[in-house]
Amino acid sequence: MPSLKDVKTKIEGVKKTSQITRAMNMVASAKLRGAQQRIEDFRPYAEKFQFAMGNLSSGVDPAQYPLMAVRDTGKVELVVITSDRGLCGSFNANIFKLADKEIERLEAEGKKVSLVCVGKKAAGYYRKTGRVRREYTDIMSSFQMFNAREIAQDVAENFLEGNADEVNIIYSRFVSVAVQRPELTTLLPISPEKKDDGGEGGDAAVAQDYIYEPGTEEIMEVLLPLYMNVTVYRCMLEVGASEHAARMTAMDNATNACGDLIHNLTLIYNKARQAGITAELMDIVGGAEALKG
Amino acid sequence: MAETIHLEVVTPKGPVVSEDVELVTAPGYGGEFGVLAHHAPMISTIRIGVMSYRKDNSEARLMISGGFCEVSNNQITFLVESAERGEDIDVDRALRAKERAEKRLAAAARKQEKINQARAEAALQRALARLRVANKGGES
Numbered sequence: 001m002p003s004l005k006d007v008k009t010k011i012e013g014v015k016k017t018s019q020i021t022r023a024m025n026m027v028a029s030a031k032l033r034g035a036q037q038r039i040e041d042f043r044p045y046a047e048k049f050q051f052a053m054g055n056l057s058s059g060v061d062p063a064q065y066p067l068m069a070v071r072d073t074g075k076v077e078l079v080v081i082t083s084d085r086g087l088c089g090s091f092n093a094n095i096f097k098l099a100d101k102e103i104e105r106l107e108a109e110g111k112k113v114s115l116v117c118v119g120k121k122a123a124g125y126y127r128k129t130g131r132v133r134r135e136y137t138d139i140m141s142s143f144q145m146f147n148a149r150e151i152a153q154d155v156a157e158n159f160l161e162g163n164a165d166e167v168n169i170i171y172s173r174f175v176s177v178a179v180q181r182p183e184l185t186t187l188l189p190i191s192p193e194k195k196d197d198g199g200e201g202g203d204a205a206v207a208q209d210y211i212y213e214p215g216t217e218e219i220m221e222v223l224l225p226l227y228m229n230v231t232v233y234r235c236m237l238e239v240g241a242s243e244h245a246a247r248m249t250a251m252d253n254a255t256n257a258c259g260d261l262i263h264n265l266t267l268i269y270n271k272a273r274q275a276g277i278t279a280e281l282m283d284i285v286g287g288a289e290a291l292k293g
Numbered sequence: 294m295a296e297t298i299h300l301e302v303v304t305p306k307g308p309v310v311s312e313d314v315e316l317v318t319a320p321g322y323g324g325e326f327g328v329l330a331h332h333a334p335m336i337s338t339i340r341i342g343v344m345s346y347r348k349d350n351s352e353a354r355l356m357i358s359g360g361f362c363e364v365s366n367n368q369i370t371f372l373v374e375s376a377e378r379g380e381d382i383d384v385d386r387a388l389r390a391k392e393r394a395e396k397r398l399a400a401a402a403r404k405q406e407k408i409n410q411a412r413a414e415a416a417l418q419r420a421l422a423r424l425r426v427a428n429k430g431g432e433s
Contacts, residue, residue: 040307045307055334210336211337212335213322214338222338223361
């Protein structure tokens, strides 16, 4: 039987922990509101963009644009986007699970995999594997288009230099507050037919004779990099919203678990106290009996 | 009512306009262009400037900054960095931005700094477009 004092200290400790988890839960839910708003505002833009790109690129010759070049995929780059901070349940672990599976699959096929890690957690997780080509940390808390642009530019350059034949992004899609689904989407080469499920790809891209203003090439030169920026940015926003949602749920669970723990510890405490009182009574009664005798 | 075309203006901060309209004019790559119902499929880059659309004899104006627009299936979609209505524009701020950009432009021209010059030029364009939209909005 643990001593009264031990149990009491423990209860105090758990109470403090639950205060912290409750506070984190509230902070996460406040941040989620902002992040959710941002991704929900941005999604229509990204989807329309994707749709227009589909229409547009169906009418052009992929061989003409280096960013659309389909090569034999011997080298694959994965951009793994995670959060900068932990304490969000299995959120990052789920992303790693998908990424690890993908790496394993690619390497089993004899392909070379390089990684670009976005977010501290990914950087820490993959640092020792020797596959990491670049790291971007401490950018997940402030969503800026220029961060996305920087990543997109770097990845594109690497692709154009022939160091990667295919670039995929692994991120977590924000489905709802309760559900965040790790997903893989292809960033490069940009292909017109491929509909990734990020957008409402239901409408088939109809090959139409577009009037291009200015010429096709000038437009594609502007739009292809922009499309990459938009895709990377969307993935970052998705991860941002997912992270806060995951943390909110995790912290809510932790707070509940603390409540259960306090309940059980209080039972033990009361039992120990009662046992103490009973033992004392027995002593007194025993003593009185002895005197009578 | 005349035939209409569906207009959508979408920015990274969310959709701004989604309406059936009769006429859309916008600052394209080669200059101002107009789009009526059943326009042929087209894709054009969009410059910083003022776009307007007409519906039931009333005209609305928006300040838009760079992006592109796509016309297909009797629908015109603008994908631009920002779009602002006249009433949302802070005239004082635009005026200040205009002055600042003009100063920078002059300074950049002296030192021959290409990047700053381009940036200031874009800022000036935005400020001027904002002022144009805001002023027209006030008169009507």
